[in-house]
Amino acid sequence: MTLGCARNEVDSEELAGRLEAAGWELTDEAPDVVVVNTCGFVESAKKDSIDTLLAASDTGAKVVAVGCLAERYGEELAGQLPEADAVLGFDSYAEMSTHLRSVLDGVAIPSHTPGDRRKLLPISPVERAAAVEPGTIDIGLPGHAGGPQVVRRRLDDSPVAPLKLASGCDRRCAFCAIPSFRGAFVSRRPSDVLAEARWLAEHGVRELVLVSENSTSYGKDLGDLQLLETLLPELAAIAPRVRLSYLQPAEMRPTLVDTLTRTPGVVPYFDMSFQHASATVLRRMRRFGDTARFLDLLAQIRAAAPTAGVRSNVIVGFPGETEADVAELEHFLTEARLDAIGVFGYSDEDGTEAEGLPDKVDPDEVHRRVARLTALAEQLTAQRADERVGEVVEVLIESTDGEGRAAHQAPDVDGTTLVSGDVRVGDIVRAVVVGTEGVDLLADLVDIILPAALVPVVA
Ligand code: SF4
Numbered sequence: 001m002t003l004g005c006a007r008n009e010v011d012s013e014e015l016a017g018r019l020e021a022a023g024w025e026l027t028d029e030a031p032d033v034v035v036v037n038t039c040g041f042v043e044s045a046k047k048d049s050i051d052t053l054l055a056a057s058d059t060g061a062k063v064v065a066v067g068c069l070a071e072r073y074g075e076e077l078a079g080q081l082p083e084a085d086a087v088l089g090f091d092s093y094a095e096m097s098t099h100l101r102s103v104l105d106g107v108a109i110p111s112h113t114p115g116d117r118r119k120l121l122p123i124s125p126v127e128r129a130a131a132v133e134p135g136t137i138d139i140g141l142p143g144h145a146g147g148p149q150v151v152r153r154r155l156d157d158s159p160v161a162p163l164k165l166a167s168g169c170d171r172r173c174a175f176c177a178i179p180s181f182r183g184a185f186v187s188r189r190p191s192d193v194l195a196e197a198r199w200l201a202e203h204g205v206r207e208l209v210l211v212s213e214n215s216t217s218y219g220k221d222l223g224d225l226q227l228l229e230t231l232l233p234e235l236a237a238i239a240p241r242v243r244l245s246y247l248q249p250a251e252m253r254p255t256l257v258d259t260l261t262r263t264p265g266v267v268p269y270f271d272m273s274f275q276h277a278s279a280t281v282l283r284r285m286r287r288f289g290d291t292a293r294f295l296d297l298l299a300q301i302r303a304a305a306p307t308a309g310v311r312s313n314v315i316v317g318f319p320g321e322t323e324a325d326v327a328e329l330e331h332f333l334t335e336a337r338l339d340a341i342g343v344f345g346y347s348d349e350d351g352t353e354a355e356g357l358p359d360k361v362d363p364d365e366v367h368r369r370v371a372r373l374t375a376l377a378e379q380l381t382a383q384r385a386d387e388r389v390g391e392v393v394e395v396l397i398e399s400t401d402g403e404g405r406a407a408h409q410a411p412d413v414d415g416t417t418l419v420s421g422d423v424r425v426g427d428i429v430r431a432v433v434v435g436t437e438g439v440d441l442l443a444d445l446v447d448i449i450l451p452a453a454l455v456p457v458v459a
Pocket of ligand 1: 169170171172173176177178179213214248
């Protein structure tokens with residue numbers, strides 16, 4: 001069972017690949033043991049993970065907790081949740097088969113002892129590549145196991161799949177705990193990413209969604225800060241559609257904008273979390289930028305690709321945020337014309353710098369600001385969708401009723417496009433937008449660019 005983000009989906013499929021290779025049968029029917037790949041990002045996600053663990057234990061099967069919540073809290077989680085038969089961290093993934101056998105044999109496995117995973121690798125990025133070579137520092141990098149020999153087992157037959165570029169993050173955003181439990185930034189070798197992309201394409205995947213904690217940093221530890229600009233066209237030669245996610249606005253560069261807007265097969269899609277627009281709040285978040293610089297970046301993108309898709313997340317209620325700061329954020333969002341906006345209320349996260357900041361905003365006021373910004377976001381993104389009426393969009397069909405996603409719509413978060421016409425799951429089609437329902441589009445089929453049946457010959 002997988003919770004959380006697309007990165008966790010990759011980790012689950014890698015674990016499934018390891019277990020199947022070790023002789024385990026993956027099933028939903030009366031399993032002997034349930035592995036719950038948890039999320040530990042924020043309060044609501046932690047609660048969902050614990051609820052899922054409890055529900056799994058109600059089935060009578062053995063329950064093993066892995067993933068970010070297990071990595072972040074380890075023994076503490078085990079102490080509070082006796083329903084979990086084992087709580088294992090990332091360093092246990094390579095030996096997961098052995099651990100599950102022990103659990104089934106009733107052998108107690110010591111719970112994971114959490115620590116700051118940033119300390120496991122050299123501070124200097126370029127020294128890390130050598131440090132994580134197989135047989136050197138023995139640390140778990142979920143989703144990195146695949147080399148020439150891909151370690152993965154698909155857990156669904158969707159025509160879209162996430163593909164991990166890298167793990168960890170070197171930034172220090174004051175509200176974020178991810179670097180402490182996902183560790184320092186480590187890129188996967190391009191050859192490993194390409195091998196896994198071929199494997200996915202051979203298994204019916206039409207759209208690769210490239211994921212990491214901070215994709216804009218890809219290659220910095222491999223001695224090439226612009227490695228993405230080389231890798232993206234290579235991936236586009238393997239799968240019909242390539243989407244890049246998790247871009248850091250502070251690390252955007254003209255060459256990357258160029259590659260994302262001018263490479264056939266790479267969708268002009270910008271998943272950039274601005275988080276706020278007030279310079280004062282952003283500095284306190286230890287982030288770069290302000291309204292003017294963000295609007296300038298968006299103008300550069302739209303100059304290169306006027307219909308490019310842009311999604312972003314924002315946090316309201318950060319310590320010290322004033323009414324004027326909220327107004328600045330509203331002004332930015334109104335000018336930015338984003339396709340999708342995620343609005344989150346600030347909450348303290350264990351071990352983050354912001355947890356210790358003064359001037360906390362009253363939780364009720366945080367809720368009011370979330371409601372206010374969410375209402376504005378819904379209005380603005382619906383307007384942005386309306387602007388696309390008459391536009392010809394390319395849609396990957398994902399369900400038999402003709403529903404799919406256009407180039408500006410990432411899976412699960414950005415809305416869908418319902419195409420009327422004779423289409424099949426896996427088809428990539430051109431369709432003209434004739435209407436909207438909120439952020440969702442209604443479109444009429446123009447023609448089929450790549451029929452589902454035509455599985456591309458993978459070079
Ligand atoms: S860039 Fe993202 S993952 Fe990294 S510290 Fe900031 S919010 Fe967290």
